[in-house]
Amino acid sequence: MSFVTTADDTRIFYKDWGPKDAQPVVFHHGWPLSSDDWDAQMLFFVGKGFRVVAHDRRGHGRSSQVGDGHDMDHYAADAAAVVKHLDLRNAVHVGHSTGGGEAARYVARHGQGRVAKLVLIGAVPPIMVKSPSNPAGTPIEVFDDFRKQLAANRTEFFRAVASGPFYGYNRAGAKASEAVIENWWRQGMTGGAKAHYDGIKAFSETDFTDDLKVIDVPTLVMHGDDDQVVPIADSALLSVKLLKNGSLKVYEGFPHGMCTTHADAINADLLAFIRG
Numbered sequence: 001m002s003f004v005t006t007a008d009d010t011r012i013f014y015k016d017w018g019p020k021d022a023q024p025v026v027f028h029h030g031w032p033l034s035s036d037d038w039d040a041q042m043l044f045f046v047g048k049g050f051r052v053v054a055h056d057r058r059g060h061g062r063s064s065q066v067g068d069g070h071d072m073d074h075y076a077a078d079a080a081a082v083v084k085h086l087d088l089r090n091a092v093h094v095g096h097s098t099g100g101g102e103a104a105r106y107v108a109r110h111g112q113g114r115v116a117k118l119v120l121i122g123a124v125p126p127i128m129v130k131s132p133s134n135p136a137g138t139p140i141e142v143f144d145d146f147r148k149q150l151a152a153n154r155t156e157f158f159r160a161v162a163s164g165p166f167y168g169y170n171r172a173g174a175k176a177s178e179a180v181i182e183n184w185w186r187q188g189m190t191g192g193a194k195a196h197y198d199g200i201k202a203f204s205e206t207d208f209t210d211d212l213k214v215i216d217v218p219t220l221v222m223h224g225d226d227d228q229v230v231p232i233a234d235s236a237l238l239s240v241k242l243l244k245n246g247s248l249k250v251y252e253g254f255p256h257g258m259c260t261t262h263a264d265a266i267n268a269d270l271l272a273f274i275r276g
Contacts, residue, residue, distance in 0.1 A: 034061025059195020
């Protein structure tokens with residue numbers, strides 16, 4: 001397996017497939033998953049001749065289960081360590097959910113001269129939690145309950161998320177895939193409880209407004225209008241207004257985990273944006 005060691009001695013696992021001289025597409029996964037969540041996209045894009053790269057966030061997947069650094073600044077710096085190690089240039093960065101926040105912070109703070117385009121899919125920016133400056137946000141009590149459930153019974157909590165709102169399997173008429181649910185649970189349980197617990201604060205309370213304002217590369221914001229995890233009204237619809245060069249694609253009825261449930265549609269639109 002391939003790893004890079006960060007400045008604070010954390011080992012970050014990464015995948016690097018495809019021709020080394022091809023344009024890189026770098027994938028940033030969501031909470032509490034791993035780079036395996038991008039299987040459908042990585043196989044598609046490596047088949048189209050791209051170089052595809054994805055890493056496991058610290059504390060997630062096969063990366064070190066360290067006790068500290070579970071915040072967006074460290075997440076972005078870890079991504080930068082992978083990019084520097086592989087010397088990736090002219091890269092397209094694609095982030096889903098928490099990974100969208102990570103990708104936005106990476107591009108804003110570390111990506112100068114290395115980034116061609118950015119894609120935010122069901123992403124958490126600009127900020128999720130409700131506050132006086134973000135009155136339409138999600139109440140902090142919701143995230144407190146996430147922490148409570150995780151601490152009490154992480155395996156049961158993860159099963160409930162995957163079999164319910166993440167993929168929209170709780171909607172009337174939805175046909176749930178047990179294999180997809182089990183794969184989500186497997187990825188989550190491979191990571192560390194401390195990283196997942198702290199990560200709730202990172203994805204819900206980090207304000208990405210200033211990051212979005214300084215990003216000047218072409219950015220595609222993709223979001224399902226039935227996203228029950230990251231509501232579109234308080235995320236994508238606000239993010240696209242803050243970006244200097246942003247465009248918005250809304251998917252009617254698509255859930256938060258649409259990269260899995262609707263991989264064909266997402267992959268086609270990603271390819272068109274990258275080649276466009």
